[in-house]
Amino acid sequence: xxxxxxxxxxxxxxxxxxxxxxxxxxxxxxxxxxxxxxxxxxxxxxxxxxxxxxxxxxxxxxxxxxxxxxxxxxxxxxxxxxxxxxxxxxxxxxxxxxxxxxxxxxxxxxxxxxxxxxxxxxxxxxxxxxxxxxxxxxxxxxxxxxxxxxxxxxxxxxxxxxxxxxxxxxxxxxxxxxxxxxxxxxxxxxxxxxxxxxxxxxxxxxxxxxxxxxxxxxxxxxxxxxxxxxxxxxxxxxxxxxxxxxxxxxxxxxxxxxxxxxxxx
Numbered sequence: 001x002x003x004x005x006x007x008x009x010x011x012x013x014x015x016x017x018x019x020x021x022x023x024x025x026x027x028x029x030x031x032x033x034x035x036x037x038x039x040x041x042x043x044x045x046x047x048x049x050x051x052x053x054x055x056x057x058x059x060x061x062x063x064x065x066x067x068x069x070x071x072x073x074x075x076x077x078x079x080x081x082x083x084x085x086x087x088x089x090x091x092x093x094x095x096x097x098x099x100x101x102x103x104x105x106x107x108x109x110x111x112x113x114x115x116x117x118x119x120x121x122x123x124x125x126x127x128x129x130x131x132x133x134x135x136x137x138x139x140x141x142x143x144x145x146x147x148x149x150x151x152x153x154x155x156x157x158x159x160x161x162x163x164x165x166x167x168x169x170x171x172x173x174x175x176x177x178x179x180x181x182x183x184x185x186x187x188x189x190x191x192x193x194x195x196x197x198x199x200x201x202x203x204x205x206x207x208x209x210x211x212x213x214x215x216x217x218x219x220x221x222x223x224x225x226x227x228x229x230x231x232x233x234x235x236x237x238x239x240x241x242x243x244x245x246x247x248x249x250x251x252x253x254x255x256x257x258x259x260x261x262x263x264x265x
Contacts, residue, residue, distance in 0.1 A: 001251065004259040005044070005052040005234055007173055007200035007226025010037045012070060020230065027145040031230035037074055040229065044078070047234045051078045053226075053259070055108040055138055055173075061089035068095065072102035080263065082106040082138055087116045087123060096129045105263055106136030106171075111152035112144040118153055119160040127161065131168040136262065138171040141197075142178030155183040162192040169262065171196045171224065178202065181210055189217035196262065199254075201228035203236040212244050220250035224258050 011019045016035030023031075033039035037054075044052055056071055058064040064085050071081035083099035085092045085107055099107060107130055111118060118139055130137050141153050155177040162170055176184045176197045188195060197218055202211070215223055225241065227234035241254055 001048075002256045003047065003049040003051075003225060003234075003238065004256040005049050005227050005229065006171070006224040006259050007198045008040055008052045008054050008229045009035070009056070009231070010040045010054050010074075011035050013037075023231075027231065029231055032233045033230040035230055037079070041079075043229055043234060047238065049234060051080065051256070051259075052229075053105070054079060054081045056082070056084050057108055057110045057113055058084040058086045058089075059113045061086040064089055064095055065098075068099055068102060068104065071104055075103065080105055082108045082136070084108050085126065087114055087120075087126070092126055093129050096126060096133065096135070100133040100135060104135075106130070106138050106169075108138045110140040110144075112140060112146045116152065117157055119157040123161075124164075127165050127168050131165055136169045136171060139173060141172040141174045141176050142180045144178065151180070153177075155180055155187040158195065159187040159191065162188070162195045166192075166194055169194055169196070171198060171262075173198050173200050173226065173228075175199055175202050175206065175211070175214060176218075179205055181206060181214065184214055185217060189214050190219060193222075196222045196224055196258070198224040198226035199237055199241070200226035201232040201237075203232065203240045208240070208244060211240070212246075215244070215246070215250075215254075220246065220253050221258060223254050224262070225255045 020031050020035040033043050056067045068083040075081050083104040085095045158172045176188050227237045
C-alpha cells in the first residue's frame, strides 16, 4: 500500500526545538519527531509513507511571508506544502495570490491559533480569492488543546462556508471536528461535494464504529489519510484505517488516491 500523509507539520531547524517544547507542554503529547523536515522524512521512511503535505500556520500577520517562502523552498522529494495567511493581515488577499505564484497547494487556517471563526464574514473575500485561484482551504476542525472555553472551528461553521462557497475546495481536518463527532454527523458528513475530511490524530479520540459510520456517510472518496505528525505516530492512523471494514479500493482512496485527485497529481 502507498501512503500520502495529508496532515503533517515541520519547522525550520532553528524554530523546531522551541515550537515543539511549547506545544508539547500545552498538549501533554510527546512529539513523534524533533519537528524538523529531516525528522519528518525519517518518520515517513519508518512507515513507508512516500508523500506528505506540510500544513504551516502563521500565528501573527508578520509571520506569513517568511513561512510561505520556507514552504516553497522545501517542496520536492515527496514533500508538498500549503501556505498560510493570517486573517488579520492587511495584505491577506495579495498573500493568497503569492501563495499561488509560489506553487503551494492551498492555504492552511487554524482558528484556535488565529482567533477567528470559519464562518465570519471578514473571511469571505479570502475564501473567494482561494477559490478563484484554484487553491485548497485547509482548516483545523474541532477541539484543540489551545481551545480554552470556546471551540471556534465547529462542524456547523464548515457547513456554512461549504454551502456559501460551492467552488471552494475545503479540507476540514480531524474528521471535520475533533471530539465533535455527533455534530459532524449532523451538519457536514456527506452533505457537501466540496468538503473533504482528514483523519489526523483522531485515533485516540474516536471509536472504530463511529469512525466507520462517518466514513460511510461522507463517502470514502472524500476522506484523506493524515496523522498530524509529530502529534501522533502515523502508524496509529494507518492501523486505524486498516482495521475498519473497508474494501481495498476504499483503503486506496483514503490512503493516497483522494489526495492525488484533490491536488491534481
